[in-house]
Amino acid sequence: MKSLKYFIFIFSFVIKYAMSQCDSSFVSFDVIPSNVNILSGDSCFYNQDLEALEDLISVNQLQYNSVLDIGTQSWFNGRLKLFVAGNYGNSSGVNDTIYILPESIGNWTSLSGLYLEWNRISLLPETFNMLKELRSLYISNNILGSVIEDMDSLSNLIYLDLGYNEIDSIPSSLCNLNNLQYLWLFNNNLTSVPDCMCSMSIDWSSDDSAWFPYFAIGGNNLCENVPECISSSENFNVSLDQFYYSFQVESPQECGSVMVDPIDIVPTSLSVNDPYPNPFNPGTSFNIRLIKNGKLKISVYDIKGNLVDILINNNLPAAAYTFKWDASEFSSGVYFIEIKTSKETVYKKAILAK
Template sequence: MIIEKYSSILFFLLIILSCERDSEESIDIQGCIDETACNYDSSATIDDGGCVFADQYCNSDCDYTHFESLPSSLTILSGDSCLYNADISVLDSIIRLNSLEYDSPLEVGTQTWYNGRLRFLVAGNYGNSSGVNDTIYFLPDNIGNWTELVSLYLEWNRISVLPDSFSELTSLINLYLNNNVLSSLPDNLENLENLYFLDLGYNELSSVPELICNLGNLNYLWLFNNNLESVPECMCEMDLDWNNNDYGGYPYFAIGANALCDNIPSCIAESEHFELSLDQFYYSFPVYSPQDCDSTSTAVNKNSLLY
């Protein structure tokens, strides 16, 4: 009886193991099974017909794609039309997230490429051909792929948040974000250590992170027409020209039309541009813009001309 009992148990175990083995053997994984393809999948057992191969025009480098035709809004300063796939993927993501109508990611705004990498992008919503053809509301998480981007123009959109990966744009020198709806800035903004020009005018910022004080190369900082009630004391340690204009008549620093009324760092309170902003539409002339410290203040006060 005992032998028969254990024989039955062993029999059922063998059946279970056999079923599991058959189940494992019957699982097919689709993917690219060509080892010479850029997207080769070593775990795949059945080819899905989606193998992608390196472009022969791009020295068989899987990271680049060759484009036969380029829009007139795109300029290549150096190199050929083999463009970096990771840069292209960000443009694709912007199109998808914001439901923009473009036939190609190369049509987004005005682009300048250098040796296959995106270096300049003008994507403001200006209502003309130099920017985007509709409003940008969201920036994708993969925007950090733009590691070689030098200048980024995103004015007149409706961007409310900068993704954390924005801090990975470490080559960025000029950043124009005026006339959006930003209410805060990421703490890791300090990683943009090459930033020279930062325009945050006409947003909805209620605060500025202390780490902005670590932007040692910053020469221009425009914070006018926001909702700032305080700014970090460490800003006085920044190497900014608090009082003067450049040769074009533009201030190096301006912070008018906020709500800075108490506990203001001395460098800012004593700045010649404490109550200065630029006209909203063209930035063509200075505007006298006092701080909103009186609830009875009228909109007229914020928009009276300096001269």
């Protein structure tokens, strides 16, 4: 009996020891932070995936105790499958701004989902084309001026969100993304798009069951020689709200500009300060300066995109104004204040905390 117990003890020890060991290409971690989700496998993580995370932290001088602490991570059999690193201001993303993506990001060859919203990324590294398993790429609200030329290397993409950047051209290789179902290009600096886009199997005018458009390209400079599938799209002048993508907004193309003397150029039609206080209860105020005479409409929407209040909808002379929103009759939550003139629309987020 003793020999049997001894055998079981030795066998259990050997199994436990063997299970704690990783292949030479992987590293084991004793403690797994709560932001890391292991979908399959054990606590062994691929060296090169970790190296890219470490480089990302280092080059942007982010403050993390471990490479596993950054963002939200999902791993499958030791490979990074999902990485959420948007600068959302909460624990699901990064704790500071990402400016640079290191070349080693090409190590993430098993990555299927990448979320980098609300950072200040201006360039995608050449190795980005190595992310061939990528299915979802959300990189809105950055300062990208372009995308990689060989976009078709990301052949598994289904969701592509490039909204609210500074992109001025789209390569024709985008047309070869045969699996793409969602394409959001709104609020960039596009003056043209490839004619071949009409060969893509995208529903140019419809929304899905959650009211998200499959395609949207409002707020650009598409004024001439626009492919018919895009110019006739019901979403040609549509964007999503900049903060939470919770509702669609009208964003016309910027066309019809004329040459004027530079000294006569007015950079914007209005200036809007952030609401204060924010969070607030029950009221918050904000200052607006109208540069020119014109119509001003101020609307308030809830988090679901429902119109809940209109503060003003009148023609006003150019001047400085202060508006207050009394939310005493509304429930706690996130609201969006839409300040709209004939030339420009600005959104401000306000949080009612009762």
